[in-house]
Amino acid sequence: MTETKRNEIVDQVKKLYLEFGIKSVTMDDVAHKLGISKKTLYEHFTDKKQLVWSVLECLTNTPNSVLTANMPKNMNALEELLHYYSLQLEMIQNHKPGFIYDLKKYYPRFFEHFNKLKRTRFITQVRNNLIKGKAEGLFRSDLDEEIITRLTLMRMECIMTTDIFLDADISNIKIFNEIFRFHLFGIVSEKGRKLLEKNNDKFIA
């Protein structure tokens, strides 16, 4: 009945959904695994839809993820970017295709809603960083924020679905580091580049 009980259910179900997908985790499964009866389960959630929705809400509000990151105030745009990339790497590694697949198939409205939310937040983060970097003189003054932002989002979404890297047997980490460097050099100004080189160990692992 308590709010915490509900939250705990959501938290547990989240794990199940992420591991096995949404379809194959039945309400019976949930009840069994959590050691509660379906009756109790249905006292907290009117139907499965609501449960799925709650899990999605929970996921989007995970503190300090790519989507909710609060940057420490004293960072410059390059440091922010580094921080942001580590969150992205984490996101990619936690990414479960089966979960997304089921979501798209059985709850398309939900998928669209949360995907839009994800995009909006991502775009805001990236765009702000670009603007900041330009203001600090660390990024090229001639770059088009709108385009680069969208390219970055596109790359992020594609990298999670493409089969292009499959046959090459390259680790996500290696790919991601290469992207990071490629991205960095792609946007920095001369001043930014000098700063990069000065902190070589930090940025260009």
Place this chain on the structure above:
Amino acid sequence: MTETKRNEIVDQVKKLYLEFGIKSVTMDDVAHKLGISKKTLYEHFTDKKQLVWSVLECLTNTPNSVLTANMPKNMNALEELLHYYSLQLEMIQNHKPGFIYDLKKYYPRFFEHFNKLKRTRFITQVRNNLIKGKAEGLFRSDLDEEIITRLTLMRMECIMTTDIFLDADISNIKIFNEIFRFHLFGIVSEKGRKLLEKNNDKFIA
């Protein structure tokens, strides 16, 4: 009966397929539009499959496209890249989603075959260019050809299908120029960068 007659049919049908897709262009349509009878048409092609195949072959062998580009010998890696990008831009603008959609749906084997071919050629071109650029000292010596090549291919494929740019109303040309610059700066070495700056008007329009 002549080889040229056949080629002409293929050439015309190619245009029809690219404009209207494959499914909606029936064999009757083809006969009508080309002013020939189906009987004649079926004397040149045993069935529609063969016609589709011929069109695909024709497309992949278009001289001096992205897939068949022969680089002039006296170019350095940067000039090559510039040349290659203009071919890519052309490719994107000629790209017809409806055609690809039908191909994927009704001739999945064909799609796979030609897509694989496309990827192989594309990868070869890009990789060779990267290797050349490194050898010339124009590109960063630390970049990983395999990853950057695949990233480039991925970006190319994604840009043709993504909806991320739709709401922004940015022209393909603008997007492509930005990508080109982003890409250039992402891979050049200091020497390469100096060369870029010297030829600013040529590379960074």
Place this chain on the structure above:
DNA sequence: CAAAAACTTTTTATATGTAAATAGTTTATT
């Protein structure tokens, strides 16, 4: 002989039905 039309066969899209799986509800049990 080649185009046009008429014709047959095959493919595609759509609809319907059915069985299995799962959601959601009620009853029994501790």
Place this chain on the structure above:
DNA sequence: AATAAACTATTTACATATAAAAAGTTTTTG
């Protein structure tokens, strides 16, 4: 009072049927 089990109602997946469209063939006509 909450779980477990039994039950009903939906949903989903899969199979089959049917009609329209298009492929492919034959006949007619200029």
